[in-house]
Amino acid sequence: MVRYVYAFTEGGRDMAGLLGGKGANLAEMTRLGLPVPPGFTVTTEACRSFLTTGSEPAGLAREISDRLTLLEQVAGRRLGQPDDPLLLSVRSGARFSMPGMMETILDVGLNEDSVLGLAKSSGNERFAWDSYRRLVQMFGSTVMGVDSALFESTMARLKQARGAVDDLGLDAADLAGLVEAYKELIHRETGESFPQSPAEQLQRAVLAVFRSWNVERARVYRRREHIPDGLGTAVNVQTMVFGNLGPTATSRGGGSGVAFTRDPATGRSGLYGDYLPNAQGEDVVAGIRNTVPLDELGRLDPDAFTRLRGHMATLEAHYRDLCDIEFTIERGTLWMLQTRVGKRTAEAAFTIAAELADEGLITSDEGLARVGGDELARLMFPRFDTSAVGEALAHGIPASPGAAVGAAVFDSAEAVRRAGAGERVVLVREETTPDDLPGMVAAQAVLTGRGGKTSHAAVVARGMGKVCVCGAEEIAVDPRGRRFAVGDTVVEEGTVISVDGSEGTVYWGAAPLIDSTVMRYFETGERPAGLVDAVARAMGHADGVRRLGVRANADTPEDAARARRFGAEGIGLCRTEHMFLGDRRQLVEAMILARTDTEREGALGALLPLQRQDFAGILEAMDGLPVTVRLLDPPLHEFLPDRTELAVRIAAAEAHGNPPSTHDAELLEAVNRMHEENPMLGLRGVRLGLVVPGLVAMQVRAIAEAVVERKRAGGDPRAEIMVPLIDTAEELRLVREEVEQVLAAVSKESGVPVTCPVGTMIELPRAALTAGRIAEEAQFFSFGTNDLTQTTWGFSRDDVEAAFFSAYLDKGIFKVSPFETIDRDGVGRLVEIAVAEGRAARPGLKIGVCGEHGGDPESVPFFHAAGLDYVSCSPFRVPVARLEAGRAAL
Ligand code: PEP
Numbered sequence: 001m002v003r004y005v006y007a008f009t010e011g012g013r014d015m016a017g018l019l020g021g022k023g024a025n026l027a028e029m030t031r032l033g034l035p036v037p038p039g040f041t042v043t044t045e046a047c048r049s050f051l052t053t054g055s056e057p058a059g060l061a062r063e064i065s066d067r068l069t070l071l072e073q074v075a076g077r078r079l080g081q082p083d084d085p086l087l088l089s090v091r092s093g094a095r096f097s098m099p100g101m102m103e104t105i106l107d108v109g110l111n112e113d114s115v116l117g118l119a120k121s122s123g124n125e126r127f128a129w130d131s132y133r134r135l136v137q138m139f140g141s142t143v144m145g146v147d148s149a150l151f152e153s154t155m156a157r158l159k160q161a162r163g164a165v166d167d168l169g170l171d172a173a174d175l176a177g178l179v180e181a182y183k184e185l186i187h188r189e190t191g192e193s194f195p196q197s198p199a200e201q202l203q204r205a206v207l208a209v210f211r212s213w214n215v216e217r218a219r220v221y222r223r224r225e226h227i228p229d230g231l232g233t234a235v236n237v238q239t240m241v242f243g244n245l246g247p248t249a250t251s252r253g254g255g256s257g258v259a260f261t262r263d264p265a266t267g268r269s270g271l272y273g274d275y276l277p278n279a280q281g282e283d284v285v286a287g288i289r290n291t292v293p294l295d296e297l298g299r300l301d302p303d304a305f306t307r308l309r310g311h312m313a314t315l316e317a318h319y320r321d322l323c324d325i326e327f328t329i330e331r332g333t334l335w336m337l338q339t340r341v342g343k344r345t346a347e348a349a350f351t352i353a354a355e356l357a358d359e360g361l362i363t364s365d366e367g368l369a370r371v372g373g374d375e376l377a378r379l380m381f382p383r384f385d386t387s388a389v390g391e392a393l394a395h396g397i398p399a400s401p402g403a404a405v406g407a408a409v410f411d412s413a414e415a416v417r418r419a420g421a422g423e424r425v426v427l428v429r430e431e432t433t434p435d436d437l438p439g440m441v442a443a444q445a446v447l448t449g450r451g452g453k454t455s456h457a458a459v460v461a462r463g464m465g466k467v468c469v470c471g472a473e474e475i476a477v478d479p480r481g482r483r484f485a486v487g488d489t490v491v492e493e494g495t496v497i498s499v500d501g502s503e504g505t506v507y508w509g510a511a512p513l514i515d516s517t518v519m520r521y522f523e524t525g526e527r528p529a530g531l532v533d534a535v536a537r538a539m540g541h542a543d544g545v546r547r548l549g550v551r552a553n554a555d556t557p558e559d560a561a562r563a564r565r566f567g568a569e570g571i572g573l574c575r576t577e578h579m580f581l582g583d584r585r586q587l588v589e590a591m592i593l594a595r596t597d598t599e600r601e602g603a604l605g606a607l608l609p610l611q612r613q614d615f616a617g618i619l620e621a622m623d624g625l626p627v628t629v630r631l632l633d634p635p636l637h638e639f640l641p642d643r644t645e646l647a648v649r650i651a652a653a654e655a656h657g658n659p660p661s662t663h664d665a666e667l668l669e670a671v672n673r674m675h676e677e678n679p680m681l682g683l684r685g686v687r688l689g690l691v692v693p694g695l696v697a698m699q700v701r702a703i704a705e706a707v708v709e710r711k712r713a714g715g716d717p718r719a720e721i722m723v724p725l726i727d728t729a730e731e732l733r734l735v736r737e738e739v740e741q742v743l744a745a746v747s748k749e750s751g752v753p754v755t756c757p758v759g760t761m762i763e764l765p766r767a768a769l770t771a772g773r774i775a776e777e778a779q780f781f782s783f784g785t786n787d788l789t790q791t792t793w794g795f796s797r798d799d800v801e802a803a804f805f806s807a808y809l810d811k812g813i814f815k816v817s818p819f820e821t822i823d824r825d826g827v828g829r830l831v832e833i834a835v836a837e838g839r840a841a842r843p844g845l846k847i848g849v850c851g852e853h854g855g856d857p858e859s860v861p862f863f864h865a866a867g868l869d870y871v872s873c874s875p876f877r878v879p880v881a882r883l884e885a886g887r888a889a890l
């Protein structure tokens with residue numbers, strides 16, 4: 001029979017799939033002998049069954065009630081027992097952390113009788129009523145579906161009537177009155193009474209947490225984080241402990257906190273966290289009041305602090321990683337409520353990996369596995385030039401690093417609206433809640449007036465790699481008036497501000513940016529201690545273990561030189577069409593408009609020295625390394641003026657009584673002649689070379705002469721010639737013959753032998769499927785996964801992203817655009833077939849990829865596994881690809 005409930009004493013960290021991350025780690029802490037309030041976990045399997053069938057899985061109620069009986073026996077009191085009630089928390093906990101996205105219900109077991117018992121047993125009447133009102137509020141909104149704003153406004157009215165600034169200004173009688181008001185509210189809204197039976201409360205709370213897997217914000221979060229929708233959440237039912245019985249270090253007091261074994265923003269070692277005296281865990285994260293730094297606990301309650309440090313050392317040594325924990329101190333007793341391997345910024349990820357390796361806690365391989373290409377890419381972003389920004393407008397807590405500039409907006413919807421229209425925005429809130437998630441996704445940065453480094457805003461922003469400054473107490477946020485004020489300075493909605501999440505500062509206007517130190521390291525090799533050194537070490541290890549080569553896509557000597565500094569081992573794609581633009585357009589036009597062979601030869605002859613010069617520069621920058629030059633690919637009319645513009649120009653001239661110039665008339669005739677409805681599927685790539693006489697010869701001659709020039713200058717040029725967009729081996733054979741003739745001719749004329757491997761792009765399904773035959777003609781392959789994705793899916797690469805991709809992403813048809821991350825099942829399958837058949841026909845065939853996917857952190861492991869020799873990507877992505885290639889080889 002399926003089992004749906006596990007006690008904390010039965011699970012362990014390797015059971016996260018079944019028990020969720022939180023449940024598995026609670027079990028692990030229990031096994032380690034740490035003080036965890038007893039409890040049990042209802043499995044994700046129960047949740048999946050409930051969500052699929054719509055009804056509670058058979059046997060679940062029984063299992064929960066049996067497990068509860070055992071819990072009651074250990075506790076020596078019953079759930080909701082009138083004189084001394086056992087109370088429970090009911091929390092979500094999925095396989096992957098989804099902070100604040102799903103529901104939690106606390107204080108389950110309180111009712112009209114047990115609230116009095118709790119008042120007596122705790123000796124604190126106010127506390128008992130406060131706990132009860134929390135339960136009624138959470139249960140009312142989460143389980144019974146009453147709008148949470150109605151509870152908040154009821155509370156706000158009461159506070160106003162009492163002149164209370166916060167909830168501490170309400171006494172026991174006020175809170176008892178509030179419970180009544182809440183209960184009436186629930187009855188009015190639902191026609192049902194708040195249930196008094198503790199067992200019913202528990203059962204309904206568990207199901208409500210299951211249901212919360214599918215609330216809108218949880219879905220949005222999953223989509224963003226690429227968490228599968230089908231996993232479901234586990235539910236953790238745990239004995240309540242109370243940090244809000246009174247001030248810390250009084251005999252009945254306590255508090256709650258969140259702590260990290262290392263700084264999650266910078267990675268520096270040392271305990272780090274926030275503590276809130278006389279509060280429940282939820283209050284810390286919600287930023288209800290401002291927290292104090294964790295060190296303060298050492299002063300307030302040295303005993304508890306020492307124990308906490310001991311437990312955290314145990315956890316870090318056990319998990320061999322940064323751990324974050326939540327804890328509560330109840331009447332001087334420390335309880336561990338949660339732990340997990342903590343989320344961290346990109347900077348912290350590299351720093352921690354290097355330090356843990358230094359401390360001997362992990363190997364260099366493990367260190368490399370813990371950093372990723374996306375994180376590296378984030379570190380290559382610029383920061384503000386603080387010497388040029390002037391005085392800061394406000395200061396807060398540096399919660400998530402980086403620099404961002406945008407217009408201030410004051411609610412999530414406005415952030416989404418403006419970002420959708422292409423504007424960069426900064427979301428400014430007093431504090432954020434999970435409902436602000438869409439706005440946070442849309443914004444460049446998040447700024448809050450309240451809350452510490454572990455507030456919702458901070459945790460979520462860090463997870464997204466989004467700039468965040470929180471707890472900027474000097475700012476007074478006025479969401480209704482759509483502005484915030486710092487003293488007399490008022491910042492209205494739409495005003496541009498700059499947010500520095502590394503320093504915790506906010507500036508008026510758009511602050512100037514400077515390059516990152518990590519970028520400088522790649523540019524110059526400058527390697528200061530700390531972050532840059534940690535990055536350099538990860539790169540060194542990745543280079544040592546990787547099997548994939550990394551080349552760059554570069555079309556100019558400058559890009560080639562930069563790519564080389566970034567560690568590129570050659571050029572995998574030099575797109576020659578870029579050499580046909582700018583001032584050379586006229587020459588290209590002349591070639592296209594040529595009426596006779598002589599005219600065409602003249603135009604091609606004029607292009608030749610220019611192309612030769614380009615190639616010589618690139619070959620020099622990449623001396624000694626392979627440079628794959630691709631023959632011209634796009635349709636020729638891309639080099640002519642736009643048809644409509646030209647027609648309008650001619651019509652306007654005629655309207656003024658001027659006949660069009662002969663040149664314009666000829667151009668229009670050529671544009672019309674060459675117009676294609678689907679140019680991407682038309683006269684481009686190898687087809688162009690086969691129908692425009694002299695085009696291939698001119699390009700090959702330019703390459704060959706550049707090789708001669710470099711050799712004469714004492715260089716080591718290694719050009720490779722690549723033919724784009726072939727469908728059949730026959731196309732390649734014809735072009736290759738022409739290439740070889742030209743190479744032979746240049747060798748003869750110059751007396752310098754020129755040989756270049758001739759290979760092809762595999763970027764059409766037919767080419768992939770006939771790769772064996774093509775390999776007989778090709779000395780190398782390079783997958784053009786942009787076109788291969790376009791033609792395999794039948795998606796126009798120029799149109800679809802704007803047309804319908806967001807709908808497809810929303811519907812979950814794919815989790816990420818196939819133009820961004822390789823579609824392993826379809827396009828990837830073609831790649832695998834082509835690799836296998838290509839190498840079967842020509843053993844040792846060199847194979848690379850030069851589509852955008854070559855620099856995508858998610859795709860590089862696929863290319864490694866598919867047995868490619870190298871990936872090629874834009875120069876800035878080269879370090880990312882090196883790192884990911886190393887990780888793939890672990
Ligand atoms: C490709 O199609 O993947 C490719 C690299 O060529 P282009 O993007 O120039 O079409």
Ligand code: MG
Pocket residue numbers: 724763784786787
């Ligand atoms: Mg292509």
